[in-house]
Structure formats: C-alpha cells, structure tokens
Amino acid sequence: MQKNIFLSAFISFMFNNKKAFWLVAIVAFAMLIFAYSNHWNNSFHFDDSHTVENNLYVRHIQNIPLFFKDCTTFSSIPSHGSYRPLVTTTLAIDYKLGETFSGKGYTPFWFHLSTFIFFLLQSILMWFFFKKILDKVSPESPNNFISLFAVVWYSLNPVMAETINYVISRSDSISTFFVVLAFVVYQYSSKSRKYYLYLIPILIGGLAKPTAIMFAPMLMVYHLLFEQEQSLLAFGKWKWDSLLKVALPAMAVFVFVYFLIKKMEEGMFEPGGSSLFEYVITQPYVYLHYISMFLLPLQLSADTDWGTFKSLSEFGSIIGFVFLILLIATVFITSKNKKQRPIAFGILWFLFALVPTTFVPLAEVMNDHRQFFPHVGTALALTWAAYLLLQNILKRIPAAAVFVVCFLFCTAYAYGTFERNKVWLNEETLWKDVSEKSPLNGRGLMNYGLALMGRGDYVGAENYFQRGLERWPYYSYLYINMAIVKEVTGKQNEAEYYYLKGLEYGKSYPNNYYFYGKYLYKQGKKEEAIGYLQQCLKMSSAQVDARYLLMDALYETKRLEELKILCNETLDILPSDAKAKAFLELAATGKSKAEIEETALALAPTADGYLNLSLSYYQAGNYEKCIEAAQKALSIKPNYAEAWNNICSANNALGRFKEGAAACEEALKITPGYALAKNNLQWAQKNLK
Incomplete structure (x- = not known):
C-alpha cells in the first residue's frame, strides 16, 4: 500500500x-552543451x-x-x-x-x-x-x-x-x-x-x-x-x-x-553504386x-x-x-x-x-x-x-x-x-579511426595516408596508399596521391606513371587533371600544364586551386589576353578575389609577379601565399627578398618545412652555406623525408668543406 x-x-x-x-x-x-563543447x-x-x-x-x-x-x-x-x-x-x-x-x-x-x-x-x-x-x-x-x-x-x-x-x-x-x-x-x-x-x-x-x-x-x-x-x-x-x-x-x-x-x-548527380539488387x-x-x-x-x-x-x-x-x-x-x-x-x-x-x-x-x-x-x-x-x-x-x-x-x-x-x-578533430584523428575500424576501405586508408603526408611522414603515407591500392585497385585518387608521394620523394619517373594511371581510371574527375597539371607546371612543362588545368576548369568551374595555378601558368607563358579573360571570369563569381585582381593588374601594368603578390598578401596574409611569393623572388633571382618572404611565412606557420627549405636554397645561392645548412636542418626536423631539403643540405655541407 x-x-x-x-x-x-x-x-x-x-x-x-x-x-x-x-x-x-x-x-x-x-x-547537450557539454557533449558538444569540444567540437567548435x-x-x-x-x-x-x-x-x-x-x-x-x-x-x-x-x-x-x-x-x-x-x-x-x-x-x-x-x-x-x-x-x-x-x-x-x-x-x-x-x-x-x-x-x-x-x-x-x-x-x-x-x-x-x-x-x-x-x-x-x-x-x-x-x-x-x-x-x-x-x-x-x-x-x-x-x-x-x-x-x-x-x-x-x-x-x-x-x-x-x-x-x-x-x-x-x-x-x-x-x-x-x-x-x-x-x-x-x-x-x-x-x-x-x-x-x-x-x-x-x-x-x-x-x-x-x-x-x-x-x-x-x-x-x-x-x-x-x-x-x-x-x-x-x-x-x-x-x-x-x-x-x-x-x-x-x-x-x-x-x-x-x-x-x-x-x-x-x-545529367549531373551520379549515385556511385553498382548493382541495385545487391x-x-x-x-x-x-x-x-x-x-x-x-x-x-x-x-x-x-x-x-x-x-x-x-x-x-x-x-x-x-x-x-x-x-x-x-x-x-x-x-x-x-x-x-x-x-x-x-x-x-x-x-x-x-x-x-x-x-x-x-x-x-x-x-x-x-x-x-x-x-x-x-x-x-x-x-x-x-x-x-x-x-x-x-x-x-x-x-x-x-x-x-x-x-x-x-x-x-x-x-x-x-x-x-x-x-x-575528438575523432573529428582533424584529418589524422578521423582517418586513423576509420583505418582501424574499417581496414578494408581503400579510401579510408588513402585519407589516413594523406594525413600522414601532411605532417611529412612520406614513408607511412606510401605504405597506406599501397595498402589502399591492394583493396581498391581501380580507385583513381589512390594513384594520384601515390604520384604526389613519389614526386615529393624525388622519384619522378614513378610519379609520372601513377599520375597517368590516375587519369586513366578517373577521366571524369577534374581534380585528377588539376594535380597532373600542377605536376607538369613544377616540371617546367607549363604549356602542357595549361591544357590539363583548362580541362579541369571546363569540367568544374568551381575548382579554385586550378584557377589560381592556371593564372600563374598563363602569366609565365605570356598568354596575357587569356589571363585577363580568366581573371574577369573569376571576379564575376568572386568580386573580392585578391589573386584575380592582382593578376589582372599584372596583365595590364606589366609589374613583376612578385610585386603584385606582395601587395595582395599585405591585404590578406597567408603562410602559403608568402611561400609562393618566396618562390617567385627566388625564380627572379632576388634571394634576399626570397628569404624575407619565407620568414613571413614562418611567422604565420612556424613548422613550415617548405619555408625553411626556401631559406636554405636562397642562402646557398648567396654563398651563405652555413646559414643554408642550418635552415635545411630545421626543415628536416619537421619533415625528415623531405627530398629537396636533403639535397640542398648536401649541397651546403659540400661547399662548407
């Protein structure tokens, strides 16, 4: 009772x-607030x-x-x-x-x-x-x-x-x-x-x-x-x-x-699956x-x-x-x-x-x-x-x-x-979790490899890409990412093979054309690169990186009228785009690329932007300005191996091999497998003797 x-x-x-x-x-x-307090x-x-x-x-x-x-x-x-x-x-x-x-x-x-x-x-x-x-x-x-x-x-x-x-x-x-x-x-x-x-x-x-x-x-x-x-x-x-x-x-x-x-x-959306019955x-x-x-x-x-x-x-x-x-x-x-x-x-x-x-x-x-x-x-x-x-x-x-x-x-x-x-914190934490819980997923293995590559672990990245290819042998992005690893580690012939395989298995994916175009651009094959970058944008006008790289390639090959058209198209979509404005001015005034980039970066500074500016100054033979721009990149992103490598290259070019060696050593502390930094360090040490 x-x-x-x-x-x-x-x-x-x-x-x-x-x-x-x-x-x-x-x-x-x-x-509820506590549960999501660490996700912002x-x-x-x-x-x-x-x-x-x-x-x-x-x-x-x-x-x-x-x-x-x-x-x-x-x-x-x-x-x-x-x-x-x-x-x-x-x-x-x-x-x-x-x-x-x-x-x-x-x-x-x-x-x-x-x-x-x-x-x-x-x-x-x-x-x-x-x-x-x-x-x-x-x-x-x-x-x-x-x-x-x-x-x-x-x-x-x-x-x-x-x-x-x-x-x-x-x-x-x-x-x-x-x-x-x-x-x-x-x-x-x-x-x-x-x-x-x-x-x-x-x-x-x-x-x-x-x-x-x-x-x-x-x-x-x-x-x-x-x-x-x-x-x-x-x-x-x-x-x-x-x-x-x-x-x-x-x-x-x-x-x-x-x-x-x-x-x-x-004619646009593709579900991606195969057998409806299964x-x-x-x-x-x-x-x-x-x-x-x-x-x-x-x-x-x-x-x-x-x-x-x-x-x-x-x-x-x-x-x-x-x-x-x-x-x-x-x-x-x-x-x-x-x-x-x-x-x-x-x-x-x-x-x-x-x-x-x-x-x-x-x-x-x-x-x-x-x-x-x-x-x-x-x-x-x-x-x-x-x-x-x-x-x-x-x-x-x-x-x-x-x-x-x-x-x-x-x-x-x-x-x-x-x-x-916590798993969703960043790419490495997310894809590590996926690779452990879904070990047969080639894409998951690839994305964890990408996270490892992002912190300079190229050996680990290549291992995960290879494991991914064993499970998904026709996945084009795996070939493209394997190509990037081969390229960064100095294996250019293998890189070329994997890029072409990626294109073979992924003809309908614009990013594959972008990455191969980027590779050709770095190899100095800028006219060839332009064709692949244009194909990427033809397939996807929203691809930002391809637009920017194409601007670079058109400028450096003196195709200024095409550059103006591309810049104006970009400004129609994004009126405030600093890079498009800069290249439009570049095509109209004849100023140097580095000057235009520096002006744009003063308004919107980024580590990657200063790294690219550093490279522009290096290519123009202005090594002091190359070092200055790389240092600005480091002020934004201290653990930036590529910026240290640029400082090393510029000091080597100026005959300051001791400073060059020290900069390359910093780069290799961050990214131990960085092939360019290793080569530049060897050059500096050889000349120190």
Missing part, C-alpha cells in the same frame, strides 16, 4: 510540477573539400541566387552536383561570417555554429512533436518528461555526432529540422491545416535534401493512427475522404519537389545495424568497409530480412492498440526515412549521418516502449532511483558524444 502511495506521489510530481520539469530541461540543455574548432573533412573548401561559389553571398538555378555550384566535382541550394546558401553565409568576424572565411567555428543552431531548434521542436503524440494516446502519463527523455536520448546520442561535426552533412540536419517543424505546425495550428501552410517547411526542407519529401507518407500514417485512431489493418474503417484530404496535398508537394530536383540534377538486399541488415548503433554506439565509422550481399541466401541478408519482417509485424500489432501506436508510428518513421537511401544504389552501403533523420522515430518508439514496460515494475523502484538511472544513462551517451567529437 505504501509503495502505491509513493508511486502516485511520484507520478503526480512528474506530471504537475512545472518547476521540476524546467529544472530537468535546464540540466538536459547543459548536458574541428576541421573540415571528406566531401567538405569539394563542397566547401575548394568551392569558389560559397566565397561570396552574391552567388546565392545562382545556387537555386545551377546545381554545379554545389560541388567542384561535376558528378556530385546535387541540387541542395539551401545548404550552399548557409555555407556562403557561414563563410561571410568567418570573413567578417574572424578575418578568415573558412573558420570552422561559424560553420559548426549554424549546424548546431538547427540541431538545437530541432531538439526543441521534437519535444513539442512527441508530447502532442503521447498526449493523444495517454494524457494521464507524465508526457512532458517522457518526451524530454526521448529528445535527450536522441540529441546526446554519439550517432548524431557525424552529422553535427561533418559540415556538408548539415543537409541531413536542415532537412530533418524542416520535417519536424512541418509536423509541429500541423499539430498546433488549425489555420495551417486549413490552408495547408504546414507544407511550406517541406518545400524549403526539400531544397536541403530530398529526403524531406518523406513527410507525405509519414503524415498519412500520423493521420490514421492519431486523428482517425484506426489500426493500419482496419482498411474498412478508414475514413478515405478525410485521409485523401490530408494525403493529396502532401503527395502533390512530394511529386513537385521530386521532379524539381530530378530536373535540376539532370544494394537493396543489403539494406535490411543495415537497418539492424542502425538500430544497434542507436542503442550501443560503439562501432561508429566515418567511412565503413561494408560491401553488398550477393544473394538472398547469405546469412546477413537472411538476418536482415527477418529483422525487417519483425519490425513490420510490430507496426501492425502495435497499431491495433491506441496506447501502443507511438511505437508503430516511430518504427514507420524510421523505415520511411530510409526509403530514399534504400532504393538508390549509393557508393556507400551505409553511413552514420544517414541515421540522423530515421532515429527521430527510433527515439520515440523505443522511449515509449520502455515506458510502457516500466509501468508494471515502477511500483518496485524508488522515484529517486528513476531520476538517477535516467541521468546516468544520458550522461553515458553525452560522454560518448564528447569522445566521438
């Missing part, structure tokens, strides 16, 4: 005490390179109208030309904020801030969304707390960390936000239902990612379960006129957005993996090495379809009982959200960021199922213990997210 009184008091406290709710909500908010300066990763960092169009907000007309502005790789203008718009705004308040457009903080704001607003909306559903089926339950727990479980889950850390995957975050917003507007505004205003967020969300259109079937199920209060099996009892009144406008938006995106992406029969097992990761997120990987099943008889495929059948059976069973219908709705949300990535054979069988949208439903279904189960045993559990268990449960997930953010 005493326990029942205690239980009643506990339920009354949870349901009626608003102060207690706000206290718990504040604690939950603090936990995490670097750009993976597809961010071609959609953000090397995408010229996001560098000026005047290009925003263009994003809605031309999907090639989304990426510098043509085959990745997705129509997601809302995403590109937010990137341009973030770049502008970084440029204005941090002095550097590509400041990660601003990109992470906007993603996090969408995430935070979505979490708040989810509480309203869940509570309205639970109030419909069980108004006597403490639904404010139950809804809050579901939201906290979702938002603190490490599975979400990829979407929040990985800048370009904000497409999942933004589109999901608008889907939840549409439901909340539908639930709480009779005016929006009358005039179909709740469909506006779906029109907007579809411009972030087409998965938003799955709102239509979700709304139909919502209407049947919670407004008509019908079982999904009771077809004869469905009020079809009411259902069609809700369904037809939503389906009209579904069709409109689908065909708009299809039209805008025509891909589809693998997805049910992926569903099982996703649910297991939501519950126990211990094997998250930014780039998995999963392959597809070849037949339905494979064990994994069988397990997957058994799981799918169980999910569908659970949907129909729980839809019959009013109080259990949130479980049915949550499962169907999960399944509907995965439809777009189930029937389009993408290059990756699964991705962690694909879970962001589906797990809104997972959180609702699992939380409500747990509550219904706990109702029967709650009588034997002290109220304080419930709070403690929930707090510890959420703290564990928050800590997991905090630790997962």
Whole structure:
C-alpha cells in the first residue's frame, strides 16, 4: 500500500510540477552543451573539400541566387552536383561570417555554429512533436518528461555526432529540422491545416535534401493512427475522404519537389553504386545495424568497409530480412492498440526515412549521418516502449532511483558524444579511426595516408596508399596521391606513371587533371600544364586551386589576353578575389609577379601565399627578398618545412652555406623525408668543406 502511495506521489510530481520539469530541461540543455563543447574548432573533412573548401561559389553571398538555378555550384566535382541550394546558401553565409568576424572565411567555428543552431531548434521542436503524440494516446502519463527523455536520448546520442561535426552533412540536419517543424505546425495550428501552410517547411526542407519529401507518407500514417485512431489493418474503417484530404496535398508537394530536383540534377548527380539488387538486399541488415548503433554506439565509422550481399541466401541478408519482417509485424500489432501506436508510428518513421537511401544504389552501403533523420522515430518508439514496460515494475523502484538511472544513462551517451567529437578533430584523428575500424576501405586508408603526408611522414603515407591500392585497385585518387608521394620523394619517373594511371581510371574527375597539371607546371612543362588545368576548369568551374595555378601558368607563358579573360571570369563569381585582381593588374601594368603578390598578401596574409611569393623572388633571382618572404611565412606557420627549405636554397645561392645548412636542418626536423631539403643540405655541407 505504501509503495502505491509513493508511486502516485511520484507520478503526480512528474506530471504537475512545472518547476521540476524546467529544472530537468535546464540540466538536459547543459548536458547537450557539454557533449558538444569540444567540437567548435574541428576541421573540415571528406566531401567538405569539394563542397566547401575548394568551392569558389560559397566565397561570396552574391552567388546565392545562382545556387537555386545551377546545381554545379554545389560541388567542384561535376558528378556530385546535387541540387541542395539551401545548404550552399548557409555555407556562403557561414563563410561571410568567418570573413567578417574572424578575418578568415573558412573558420570552422561559424560553420559548426549554424549546424548546431538547427540541431538545437530541432531538439526543441521534437519535444513539442512527441508530447502532442503521447498526449493523444495517454494524457494521464507524465508526457512532458517522457518526451524530454526521448529528445535527450536522441540529441546526446554519439550517432548524431557525424552529422553535427561533418559540415556538408548539415543537409541531413536542415532537412530533418524542416520535417519536424512541418509536423509541429500541423499539430498546433488549425489555420495551417486549413490552408495547408504546414507544407511550406517541406518545400524549403526539400531544397536541403530530398529526403524531406518523406513527410507525405509519414503524415498519412500520423493521420490514421492519431486523428482517425484506426489500426493500419482496419482498411474498412478508414475514413478515405478525410485521409485523401490530408494525403493529396502532401503527395502533390512530394511529386513537385521530386521532379524539381530530378530536373535540376539532370545529367549531373551520379549515385556511385553498382548493382541495385545487391544494394537493396543489403539494406535490411543495415537497418539492424542502425538500430544497434542507436542503442550501443560503439562501432561508429566515418567511412565503413561494408560491401553488398550477393544473394538472398547469405546469412546477413537472411538476418536482415527477418529483422525487417519483425519490425513490420510490430507496426501492425502495435497499431491495433491506441496506447501502443507511438511505437508503430516511430518504427514507420524510421523505415520511411530510409526509403530514399534504400532504393538508390549509393557508393556507400551505409553511413552514420544517414541515421540522423530515421532515429527521430527510433527515439520515440523505443522511449515509449520502455515506458510502457516500466509501468508494471515502477511500483518496485524508488522515484529517486528513476531520476538517477535516467541521468546516468544520458550522461553515458553525452560522454560518448564528447569522445566521438575528438575523432573529428582533424584529418589524422578521423582517418586513423576509420583505418582501424574499417581496414578494408581503400579510401579510408588513402585519407589516413594523406594525413600522414601532411605532417611529412612520406614513408607511412606510401605504405597506406599501397595498402589502399591492394583493396581498391581501380580507385583513381589512390594513384594520384601515390604520384604526389613519389614526386615529393624525388622519384619522378614513378610519379609520372601513377599520375597517368590516375587519369586513366578517373577521366571524369577534374581534380585528377588539376594535380597532373600542377605536376607538369613544377616540371617546367607549363604549356602542357595549361591544357590539363583548362580541362579541369571546363569540367568544374568551381575548382579554385586550378584557377589560381592556371593564372600563374598563363602569366609565365605570356598568354596575357587569356589571363585577363580568366581573371574577369573569376571576379564575376568572386568580386573580392585578391589573386584575380592582382593578376589582372599584372596583365595590364606589366609589374613583376612578385610585386603584385606582395601587395595582395599585405591585404590578406597567408603562410602559403608568402611561400609562393618566396618562390617567385627566388625564380627572379632576388634571394634576399626570397628569404624575407619565407620568414613571413614562418611567422604565420612556424613548422613550415617548405619555408625553411626556401631559406636554405636562397642562402646557398648567396654563398651563405652555413646559414643554408642550418635552415635545411630545421626543415628536416619537421619533415625528415623531405627530398629537396636533403639535397640542398648536401649541397651546403659540400661547399662548407
């Protein structure tokens, strides 16, 4: 008897005490802030390179109208030309904020801030969304707390960390936000239902990612379960006129957005997968993996090495379809009982959200960021199922213990997210994690090799590239990166071989033409380099590095009229571009390249810019100015082996071999395998004797 009184008091406290709710909500908010407190300066990763960092169009907000007309502005790789203008718009705004308040457009903080704001607003909306559903089926339950727990479980889950850390995957975050917003507007505004205003967020969300259109079937199920209060099996009892009144406008938006995106992406977007059959029969097992990761997120990987099943008889495929059948059976069973219908709705949300990535054979069988949208439903279904189960045993559990268990449960997930953010710190931490968890993934091995190459470990980089080639022998980027290692270590014949192999296997990738053009440029074959750089820009006008290198090559080969055209084209896209302005002045005034570069760098100093200026002065025979520019590069980036090498080369040219040797030794401390520095050091030491 005493326990029942205690239980009643506990339920009354949870349901009626608003102060207690706000206290718990504040604690939950603090936990979310803690969980992501170490992610604000995490670097750009993976597809961010071609959609953000090397995408010229996001560098000026005047290009925003263009994003809605031309999907090639989304990426510098043509085959990745997705129509997601809302995403590109937010990137341009973030770049502008970084440029204005941090002095550097590509400041990660601003990109992470906007993603996090969408995430935070979505979490708040989810509480309203869940509570309205639970109030419909069980108004006597403490639904404010139950809804809050579901939201906290979702938002603190490490599975979400990829979407929040990985800048370009904000497409999942933004589109999901608008889907939840549409439901909340539908639930709480009779005016929006009358005039179909709740469909506006779906029109907007579809411009972030087409998965938003799955709102239509979700709304139909919502209407049947919670407004008509019908079982999904009771077809004869469905009020079809009411259902069609809700369904037809939503389906009209579904069709409109689908065909708009299809039209805008025509001839551009390539999914990247192979066999549709193999891909589809693998997805049910992926569903099982996703649910297991939501519950126990211990094997998250930014780039998995999963392959597809070849037949339905494979064990994994069988397990997957058994799981799918169980999910569908659970949907129909729980839809019959009013109080259990949130479980049915949550499962169907999960399944509907995965439809777009189930029937389009993408290059990756699964991705962690694909879970962001589906797990809104997972959180609702699992939380409500747990509550219904706990109702029967709650009588034997002290109220304080419930709070403690929930707090510890959420703290564990928050800590997991905090630790997962560390993996996303930089390229080396991310791809080291991938190479360990997905050792059969050639791209993961390659990207870790790139991270090693970035800190001068060329032996380690070559080892990982070789391992990658053994697994993915036709992956063109692996050949290109192997070529770069061979080039840096002085093996020019091997470098040429790998560059050409990369082009052979990746004729449709503009970056391959850029890197080979860059190699030819360094080899003094500037006329040949121009052809490859022009081909790169023909395929992708957004490729920034190719534009700048082509400006250099056109100037040095005295093709000044072509240089003027290129500079003006660049300024049409990016009116404030300092390098284009500098080269335009160079072509018009006849000033030296070094003078123009120095003027531009005074306005926007960068370590790489001063390194290039140092090289320009060296090529012009002005060795003192070469040293001065390299020293300025070092003042910005102290551990810059290339800058020390330039100082070494210039001192050697001036006959100051002692200073030259000392500079090369500094370069080799930073990058022990640096071939040019080794050669320059040998030359200096030889002359010292």
